[in-house]
Amino acid sequence: MxxxxxxxLGIEYLRPEEIITLLDLADDYVKLNRAAEKHGxxxxxxxxxxxxxxxxxxxxxxxxxxxxxxxxxxxxxAMQASSISKGETLIDTAMTLNAMHPDxxxxxxxxxxAVDLLAQKxxxxxxxxxxxxxxxxxxxxxxxxxxxxxxxRLHRLNIxxxxxxxxxxxxxxxxxxxxxxxxxxxxxxxxxxxxAGINEFGVEVFxxxxxxxxxxxxxxxxxxxxxxxxxGFIPSEREYYHRYGLDADKLANAKSDTxxxxxxxxxxxxxxxxxxxxxINHSVIQEQVEMGVAVRMAAMDLLARNQxxxxxxx
Amino acid sequence: xxDILFTNAKLIDPDARNIATGALATKNxxxxxxxxxxxxxxxxxxxxxxDRKYLAPGIVDIGVKVCExxxxxxxxxxxxxxxxxxxxxxxxxxxxxxxxxxxxxxTLEFVIRRAREAAPVNVLPMAxxxxxxxxxxxxxxxxxxxxxxxxxxxxxxVVTNSKVLARALSYAKSLGALVLGHPQDPGLSIGAAATSGxxxxxxxxxxxxxxxxxxxxxxDIAIVEMTGASYHADQITTSRALPPLERAKHNGxxxxxxxxxxxxxxxxxxxxxxxxxxxxxxxxxxxDDRLAITRAVQTGLIDIISSxxxxxxxxxxxxxxxxxxxxxxxxxxxxxAAMQLFHSGAMDLPTLWRAxxxxxxxxxxxxxxRLSIQAPAxxxxxxxxxxxxxxxxxxxxxxxxxxxxxxxxxxxxxxTYVAGNNVYQRT
Numbered sequence: 001m002x003x004x005x006x007x008x009l010g011i012e013y014l015r016p017e018e019i020i021t022l023l024d025l026a027d028d029y030v031k032l033n034r035a036a037e038k039h040g041x042x043x044x045x046x047x048x049x050x051x052x053x054x055x056x057x058x059x060x061x062x063x064x065x066x067x068x069x070x071x072x073x074x075x076x077x078a079m080q081a082s083s084i085s086k087g088e089t090l091i092d093t094a095m096t097l098n099a100m101h102p103d104x105x106x107x108x109x110x111x112x113x114a115v116d117l118l119a120q121k122x123x124x125x126x127x128x129x130x131x132x133x134x135x136x137x138x139x140x141x142x143x144x145x146x147x148x149x150x151x152x153r154l155h156r157l158n159i160x161x162x163x164x165x166x167x168x169x170x171x172x173x174x175x176x177x178x179x180x181x182x183x184x185x186x187x188x189x190x191x192x193x194x195x196a197g198i199n200e201f202g203v204e205v206f207x208x209x210x211x212x213x214x215x216x217x218x219x220x221x222x223x224x225x226x227x228x229x230x231x232g233f234i235p236s237e238r239e240y241y242h243r244y245g246l247d248a249d250k251l252a253n254a255k256s257d258t259x260x261x262x263x264x265x266x267x268x269x270x271x272x273x274x275x276x277x278x279x280i281n282h283s284v285i286q287e288q289v290e291m292g293v294a295v296r297m298a299a300m301d302l303l304a305r306n307q308x309x310x311x312x313x314x
Numbered sequence: 315x316x317d318i319l320f321t322n323a324k325l326i327d328p329d330a331r332n333i334a335t336g337a338l339a340t341k342n343x344x345x346x347x348x349x350x351x352x353x354x355x356x357x358x359x360x361x362x363x364x365d366r367k368y369l370a371p372g373i374v375d376i377g378v379k380v381c382e383x384x385x386x387x388x389x390x391x392x393x394x395x396x397x398x399x400x401x402x403x404x405x406x407x408x409x410x411x412x413x414x415x416x417x418x419x420x421t422l423e424f425v426i427r428r429a430r431e432a433a434p435v436n437v438l439p440m441a442x443x444x445x446x447x448x449x450x451x452x453x454x455x456x457x458x459x460x461x462x463x464x465x466x467x468x469x470x471x472v473v474t475n476s477k478v479l480a481r482a483l484s485y486a487k488s489l490g491a492l493v494l495g496h497p498q499d500p501g502l503s504i505g506a507a508a509t510s511g512x513x514x515x516x517x518x519x520x521x522x523x524x525x526x527x528x529x530x531x532x533x534d535i536a537i538v539e540m541t542g543a544s545y546h547a548d549q550i551t552t553s554r555a556l557p558p559l560e561r562a563k564h565n566g567x568x569x570x571x572x573x574x575x576x577x578x579x580x581x582x583x584x585x586x587x588x589x590x591x592x593x594x595x596x597x598x599x600x601x602d603d604r605l606a607i608t609r610a611v612q613t614g615l616i617d618i619i620s621s622x623x624x625x626x627x628x629x630x631x632x633x634x635x636x637x638x639x640x641x642x643x644x645x646x647x648x649x650x651a652a653m654q655l656f657h658s659g660a661m662d663l664p665t666l667w668r669a670x671x672x673x674x675x676x677x678x679x680x681x682x683x684r685l686s687i688q689a690p691a692x693x694x695x696x697x698x699x700x701x702x703x704x705x706x707x708x709x710x711x712x713x714x715x716x717x718x719x720x721x722x723x724x725x726x727x728x729x730t731y732v733a734g735n736n737v738y739q740r741t
Contacts, residue, residue, distance in 0.1 A: 012516075091632055111634030112518035113588030132636070133518030169518060196521060197512030 003302045006310075007119045007126040010135035011176040019177065023145050023154075026291070026298035030145075033069070033294055042301040043072035046103035051093075052129070053079040053109040058264055058289070059129055059139075063106045066296035072104065090114060091121050098122040103307060104300055107131075112169075125303040127296075133169050139263055140173035142295040144181070146288050147218055150259045155182045160212055160254075162188040163222035163244060163271050164233075166195045170263045171222055175201060188212035189244060192233045209244055213253040221246055221262045224271050237270055247273040251282065259284045316341050317734055319358035323369035323695070325350065327685045328667035338369060340691035343733035348685060364695055367728060370667050371683050372404025372435075372692035373648065374674040376465075376494075376572060377548060377620040379641070380406070380437075382428055383421065384413035388713045389625035394645065395433030397710040399738035401646040402694035402727040403621070405436040405682060407674070410447070411469035417442035417453045419461040426462050434737040435730075436692070438464045438678065443482050443493060449473040452482040455491055464678050467494035467548065470595050470640075472530060474500045476537065483543035492544045492677065497530035497555065498522075498596060507636045509582050509597045517588065519635060524552040524599060531555045535562045538569055546677060547571040550616055551599050553606035560615055570677055572618035573607050575644055579651045580604075580717060590631045590638035591717045594622070611669050612661045618677065619669040621648040625713030643711045647718050653698050653725030663698070691734040700726040 003018045011019075032040055048067040052060050060076065067074040079093070088096075090109070097105065098121070105126045107115045112132030119126040130136040148154040159178055165171045165187050178185055185203040187194065198205055206212030213219065224240065234240045246260065260272075260282045268274035277283055316339035325334050325348065336350035339358055347356055375398070381388040398406050408425070410416035416425055422441055429437035441463035445451045448471070455466060466486060472495075473479040486493050506522035508514035514521035531547060535558055538545045550559060550571045562569045576594055581601045585592045592598060599607075610616040624641025631638050644651070652666050675683025682690045706719040730738035 089629070089632065090634065109634065111636045113636075114634035116588055117632075117634055131518070132634075135518070166515075172516065172518060195515035196510035196523065197515050200512040201515075 004306065005303070006306060008137055008299050008303060009116055009119055009126065009128045011137050011140050011173045011180070012135065014180070016180050019141070019144065019181065022141060022295070022298050022302060023148060025301060026141070026145050026294040029294040029297040030291065033290070038069050040070045040297070043067060043070035043104070043304055046072045046304055047101065048072040048074045048104040048106065048300070049097055049102045050074065050076045050106045051079055051097070051108070052077070053107070054130070055080070056108055056129070059108065062289070062292045063129060063296050066293050066300060067104070069293070070297055070301060072300070090118060094118045094121050098124070104303065125307055127299060127303065130169055133167055133172070135173045136169040137173050138292070138296050138299060139170045140177040141299065142288055142291040143174055143220065143261060143263070144177055145291045145295055146261065146284050147259070149287070149291070150284055151217060157183045157217040158186070158215060159183050159218040159220065160186045160188055160216045161220045161222065162209065162212070162246065164193045164224050164228060165189055165198070165222070166193045167225065167228065168222050174220065175203060186212050186216065190234060193228070209250050210253050213250060216254045217258055219246065219251065219254060219258055219260045221260065221272050223263065223265065224267060241270055245269070245271055245273060246276060248276055251276065258282060261285065261288055264289070316346055316356050316358035318360045318362060319355060320362050320364050320369055320695070321355065322366055323364035324366060325685055326368055326370035326663050326667050328371065328664050328672040329684045329686065331664040331668070333663060335366070338685065340734045343691055345685065345687055345689050345691050348687065362729070367695055367697045368663065369693060369695050370663070371671040371685055371689070372694050372730065372732065373402050373670045374405040374407065374678070374680065374683050375403045375621050375623070375645065375648065376407040376618060376674045376678070377409055378406040378623040378645065379409045379411060379625065381412060381625055383424065388627050389711055391429045391432035391437065393710055393712045394623070395435050395437070397643070397645040398433070398435045399730045399732070400710050400727060402649045402696060402730050403435060403645050404692035404694070404730065404732045405438060405675075405680070406433070406645075407464060407678065408437060408439045409469050410440055410442040410467065415442045415447045417445050417447070419454060419457045422458055422461045422463060435732050440465045440467050440494065442466065443468045444473060444478065447471040449475055449478055452478070452485060455486055456489055459489055459491055465492040465494055465546070468496070470496050472496055472498050472500045476533065480537050480541060483537055483545070484541040487541055487543040490544070492546060494546045494548045495534045497527055497534055497547050497550070499526040499529035502526035502529070503596070506597060507593060508585065509599050511582065511600060513582050513585070517585070522597065524554055524603065527552045527596065528554040528558060532558055535567065535569065538562070538567050542568070544568040549574050549577065549596060549622065550610070551577040551596050551607060552603045556606060556610055556615060563615070570617040570673070571615070572620050573611065573616050574620055574622040575648050575651045576622065576642060576717065577604065578608055578611065578619065579654050584717065585635070588635040590633065590635055591642060591715050591719070593635060593638055593640050594624070594642050595640040608655065608660050612665060614668070617669065617673040619652065619666070621645050625711055626715045627713050631715050641715070643709065643713055643716050645711065646709055647704065647716055649696060649727060650704070650723040650725035651718065653723070656698055657724060691731055693731040694727055695729040696725060696727045698725045700724065702726060
């Protein structure tokens with residue numbers, strides 16, 4: 001097996017063959033998920049704790065379902081409500097949970113690097129479900145699986161990532177993953193939403209969406225956070241939609257068989273036209289959600305296997 | 315009859331920019347004789363053979379944070395003083411960014427009393443420029459000067475309101491008081507934990523463009539030109555700030571600049587995987603900036619190297635990078651870290667001692683920082699070659715947040731003297 005990590009903290013740490021291994025396994029889980037009987041046994045007897053220090057419905061549900069389908073005991077902890085308000089530090093919380101012997105810890109945190117920090121302090125496998133603006137590895141992996149299934153390959157594609165790149169962990173993980181798999185990446189957005197040092201990322205940057213979308217195979221839209229819309233980063237919601245919202249007219253510049261992706265939840269009429277989001281000829285947004293469960297099953301399965309082989313070795 | 319005679323020493327004279335082998339004698343806490351030829355050595359009560367190691371003026375460190383009053387669990391005058399002595403720092407010029415801030419004569423008197431009781435080295439306190447370091451009303455600069463403040467600064471709180479800064483500087487000018495500024499554009503730097511660039515972007519950290527430092531310096535220079543005040547920029551860390559600094563000096567303004575030892579020896583990439591002991595303020599810069607700053611110290615454009623000793627306890631550092639406290643302890647690592655600059659060939663020992671002893675002493679009008687007759691016998695004997703692996707548990711400071719933990723370093727202090735008294739001896 002070519003996936004040897006103890007944790008899944010970011011795409012940065014994965015080699016291309018490890019990404020392929022994970023996606024291949026996820027393909028199998030897609031089949032399982034589409035069958036009437038959806039139960040696997042890879043995580044039987046294991047305990048999975050979902051620690052979300054930031055609001056999430058979709059990702060948390062996806063991890064919960066993935067764990068349950070593989071037989072894990074799953075516990076959800078809404079972290080904002082509990083210990084944080086009592087002044088307990090992240091590390092104290094982690095140590096407390098660690099004492100309960102979980103096998104898999106799924107963590108989302110508003111600060112970049114917080115999940116890395118936590119992973120240093122616990123004995124179990126840690127999966128990063130999004131840390132600040134840093135990484136969201138399972139999102140990039142599910143996007144990769146979606147692309148591979150729609151396009152038949154995951155290399156030599158022209159892929160545009162559009163919108164708020166600066167504040168997006170989804171964008172970072174995707175840039176790293178798609179770069180590792182040797183694709184051409186274009187970033188499209190206003191300069192105020194581009195991160196510093198972007199010219200050293202090995203990507204092409206466009207502030208004109210029509211130029212940027214020319215002949216692309218894949219269009220990835222990003223969510224624009226509400227708090228960025230009030231004149232600080234962009235003049236207004238409507239000006240943003242006019243210049244960077246994806247509609248049929250702008251999409252006409254892309255290849256005719258281009259696919260449109262969005263990590264959700266969507267702001268219809270802000271970054272993407274509502275009709276286009278539902279257009280089955282282009283939109284793979286629902287597939288992304290489906291692939292999300294499969295990719296998370298695969299990731300947890302691989303981490304559990306590694307954990308088991310380490311235990312047996314001892 | 316001399317008190318102490320140091321023989322067989324390599325004497326670093328930063329003023330003359332040379333190193334001579336010879337002997338040095340002290341009497342009544344002052345340097346009484348320097349012998350570098352074959353003439354007869356004077357008699358002394360105590361003779362110390364330096365074994366061909368270096369003897370230099372003790373370090374004068376502008377910008378040390380001792381956490382009294384308020385956070386004595388992080389650092390006290392006792393522990394900071396021991397750390398200073400062990401690091402060859404004979405004068406600590408302390409910061410007023412305590413909690414509460416040192417912004418009135420009563421607090422300053424408390425600090426001076428505590429320092430006198432507890433610290434084995436000289437302690438010269440700075441006071442806040444504005445009340446509570448809030449940038450609104452100036453402090454009682456006159457009373458504070460009378461009580462012993464050697465300079466005025468709001469530390470890393472930039473006085474945002476230019477009118478307040480201009481008035482404070484012009485008032486300070488009338489009293490001949492030195493003001494330390496923190497050149498940084500407050501808007502651009504708010505909330506920043508790193509320097510903008512590829513590294514900060516990949517790590518997803520809120521970052522400040524290096525240009526913010528130049529903008530802050532430009533404004534401060536304009537106000538210095540307007541008021542004629544004595545001004546010292548506490549930390550210049552980017553190449554972009556150097557041309558305006560050079561112009562301001564060329565134009566004859568009373569302006570000097572410092573930098574921190576960390577900005578001279580580390581760069582932004584050292585943060586690696588969110589290592590919070592590398593979180594300092596301003597944040598670590600790119601290697602190009604580090605090199606430019608090193609050259610500027612070498613040429614004398616940047617006058618002073620400081621430790622920017624900032625104790626933080628484990629709790630405030632064991633947090634996600636953005637949430638973790640800034641600052642690093644450095645009193646004990648200043649000298650070995652400076653030796654990295656010496657061993658890499660970036661600068662010679664007299665140049666380093668100009669920046670660490672002579673220039674800060676001159677800037678504050680102190681007689682120390684030099685090897686000359688009648689200068690205070692504040693001295694350090696050290697071996698720049700002695701290797702060791704830095705172990706933070708060996709530090710004297712109460713807080714041990716050093717970025718050099720586990721680093722292979724060279725340069726050990728052997729003995730430290732303050733006014734002719736032995737305050738540290740390596741065992």
